Each structure stands twice: as structure tokens, then as C-alpha cells.
Amino acid sequence: MGSRNRKHGVFEVPEGAGILTYINDKKREAMTIQYALDTAFQQMRVGGNRERTINSYEYIFRQFAEVTQLKYIEDITVNSIYLYLDSLKVSRETKLIRLKSVKAVLSRFHNNGWIQRKFWAGIQIKIDKKVKTEAAEGDIDKLISLVDQSTFIGFRDIVAIVTMYKTGIRIRTLGELQEHHIDIDNMYLNIDGSAMKNHKNLKLPIDDDLAQLFKTLIHMNNGIRSYYDIENRYIFITQNGSPLNNSKSSNNAISKQLNKYSKRFGLENINAHAIRRAYAKNLLKKGASVPLISKALGHSDIAVTTQYLDLDVDEVAKDLRNYL
Known part of the structure; x- marks a missing residue:
């Protein structure tokens, strides 16, 4: 009986190696985009961001997820972002706006520790700057x-x-x-x-x-x-x-x-x-x-x-x- 109650021994399961720990680690690795968005937007609301800004981000990022058919944030890659941008039948100026929104949401994910590297930072859309004049x-x-x-x-x-x-x-x-x-x-x-x-x-x-x-x-x-x-x-x-x-x-x-x-x-x-x-x-x-x-x-x-x-x-x- 004494040997069974000992805290250390050859039959002891190492700390952190249990099935619950394994499941929790897998959950962290496979966080859904839906859960990440809900959490991020709740943080933005608490932080004082305007509702229309949040709604705009939500509309664009859900469109991104729908076009790319992605479910988990770990599956988001540079290629998936380019796939989304290529699917848009809009002007380059509008594509740039959509890209900025996607980047803003991904940066929020990064700040929360859900994405380790800002792989999207190098994605750019070049726009020829037009001189805008005033109305006469x-x-x-x-x-x-x-x-x-x-x-x-x-x-x-x-x-x-x-x-x-x-x-x-x-x-x-x-x-x-x-x-x-x-x-x-x-x-x-x-x-x-x-x-x-x-x-x-x-x-x-x-x-x-x-x-x-x-x-x-x-x-x-x-x-x-x-x-x-x-x-x-x-x-x-x-x-x-x-x-x-x-x-x-x-x-x-x-x-x-x-x-x-x-x-x-x-x-x-x-x-x-x-x-x-x-x-x-x-x-x-x-x-x-x-x-x-x-x-x-x-x-x-x-x-x-x-x-x-x-x-x-x-x-x-x-x-x-x-x-x-």
C-alpha cells in the first residue's frame, strides 16, 4: 500500500502528459476562425472601437474565410490571402482596402498569441497614386x-x-x-x-x-x-x-x-x-x-x-x- 501512495515511481505519468493536456494543446493548435473572430471583436468592443469598424472587419474577414473555405486559423497562409484577393472582381484600390482589413484582424490574432509570425506583412498591392482635385x-x-x-x-x-x-x-x-x-x-x-x-x-x-x-x-x-x-x-x-x-x-x-x-x-x-x-x-x-x-x-x-x-x-x- 505504501508503494502505491508514493508520488514518484516508475509507473507515474509525467506531469503534463495526460490526455486532457493533449486535447487542450490540440484545441489551441486548431482554433477555429469563428471562435477567434468572436473573441477578437469582443476585445475590440471593450477597447472602444467603433461598431461600424468592427462590422466592416467582420464582413470582410468572413468573406475571406468563405472564399478560401478555411475553418482554422492555423490554415491561413500567404497563398490563401492571395487566393482571396484574386477572387475579388473589384478595383485595385478596393482590393487594398480589403487587404488592410484582413491584415488588421490577423494582427489582432497575432497579438493574442494565436499566430506566431506575421507572414502577411510582405503582401502588398501597388496603387498608382492619382492626383485628386477639388470640385470647382x-x-x-x-x-x-x-x-x-x-x-x-x-x-x-x-x-x-x-x-x-x-x-x-x-x-x-x-x-x-x-x-x-x-x-x-x-x-x-x-x-x-x-x-x-x-x-x-x-x-x-x-x-x-x-x-x-x-x-x-x-x-x-x-x-x-x-x-x-x-x-x-x-x-x-x-x-x-x-x-x-x-x-x-x-x-x-x-x-x-x-x-x-x-x-x-x-x-x-x-x-x-x-x-x-x-x-x-x-x-x-x-x-x-x-x-x-x-x-x-x-x-x-x-x-x-x-x-x-x-x-x-x-x-x-x-x-x-x-x-x-
Whole structure:
């Protein structure tokens, strides 16, 4: 009996060699993509990431898993990523966005210790950089004059165009604007970080014309929401009273409308980015400094602002002479 109770002996099973340990090790090795995604996205939510960012990552990575028919994260390889990218019938710019999303999720897996090596780091998609220009002031004025403002959609679109042109906010931020963001008494937009790409609060002045447009649109919105029995306080809504933004796309109904107007009225450079750039260029022409414009645009890096303004080399040299 004494020998049976001894802790050490020739018949003792070494610590860590039991069947449960073996099963647990195999579970760690064969972690499913589903489990990894659920855990990673829960961590992101707790960490304060925006829900639309998480939803976008989830949509793209589940698409990746479906195309490659992978179940376990240990089966993800460089080849499987290239297989996914090759299956996409989209522009190279869109492929780059999808690749960045896949990389972001894989990096989360790596940080959790589920993947040991960042084998995806070397995968690149080269994009020929196109010089993006601002919308011409004359084209914006023409657009405003041609859109039918007698309908709700037309009037809403006009308010959206004027808002972007006079404040420079992004198309996604436009879709996130709510009534509490508008300070009519003090003539400001007070946009909290939840609606901003860089998560920072932004305060922008508005003029009397834009304030009046907001008042009229809010009145129309109230009638539509009441009719469809929908509760929200968004400034820009659909004709059915729903919010404009969705989780799967950076675009919304306003962006699609701008594309439609551009084709209908023969305006080549009418889109949300071009209007935002027009706002920035107008500030520059009026004497605003690049740091001030950077703040107004909500850029986290002033280098992004200088690229945004796309300053001509001769223009820079001429302006610099004034400081000699």
C-alpha cells in the first residue's frame, strides 16, 4: 500500500502528459476562425472601437474565410490571402482596402498569441497614386441650381452638399450628424468623437444660411419619422426615416446621389471627396494656415493635409518668397 501512495515511481505519468493536456494543446493548435473572430471583436468592443469598424472587419474577414473555405486559423497562409484577393472582381484600390482589413484582424490574432509570425506583412498591392482635385466652385453652384429642391430627397441632398462645402466634414460623419450636434444659438457644429474618424471632438462654425437649412430639414425629418413611426434624431435620413449609414460600406445614400447627379448634369468632379477638398482649398485661398486647415478637416497628421491640398510647386515657391 505504501508503494502505491508514493508520488514518484516508475509507473507515474509525467506531469503534463495526460490526455486532457493533449486535447487542450490540440484545441489551441486548431482554433477555429469563428471562435477567434468572436473573441477578437469582443476585445475590440471593450477597447472602444467603433461598431461600424468592427462590422466592416467582420464582413470582410468572413468573406475571406468563405472564399478560401478555411475553418482554422492555423490554415491561413500567404497563398490563401492571395487566393482571396484574386477572387475579388473589384478595383485595385478596393482590393487594398480589403487587404488592410484582413491584415488588421490577423494582427489582432497575432497579438493574442494565436499566430506566431506575421507572414502577411510582405503582401502588398501597388496603387498608382492619382492626383485628386477639388470640385470647382462653379460646378457646385451649378449642381445646387439644378437639383430639384421641391422633393424631400432633393432638398436633403442640397443641405448635405452645402454642409460639406461649408464645413468640410466627411461623408461618413455627415451620416452620423444628429440634432444635438447642431448649436443653432451659437452657430456651431459640435461633433463628438463617436462620429469622427479620429475619435476626436470637432467644433466648426456655420453661417445663417446653413442654420436655416438645418431648421427646415429637421422639420421635414420630424414629419417623415412620425409617419413611419421611427425613432432617431439624425439630420440626414432616408425617405423612409432610416439612418443613411450602414456598417458594410463607407458610402451612403448621399454619396450615391452625388454620383447620379454628376452623370445626369455632366459634372465630372462632383463627389464627397472633391467637395471636401474644395472646402480646404477655399480656406487656403482666404489665407488660412495649413495647421488650421488640418484642424478643420479633422486630420490627425498635418502631412495628410498637405497631400490633400496638392499644392503646386510653383505656387509654393511664389508664396514662400513673401517670407524672405
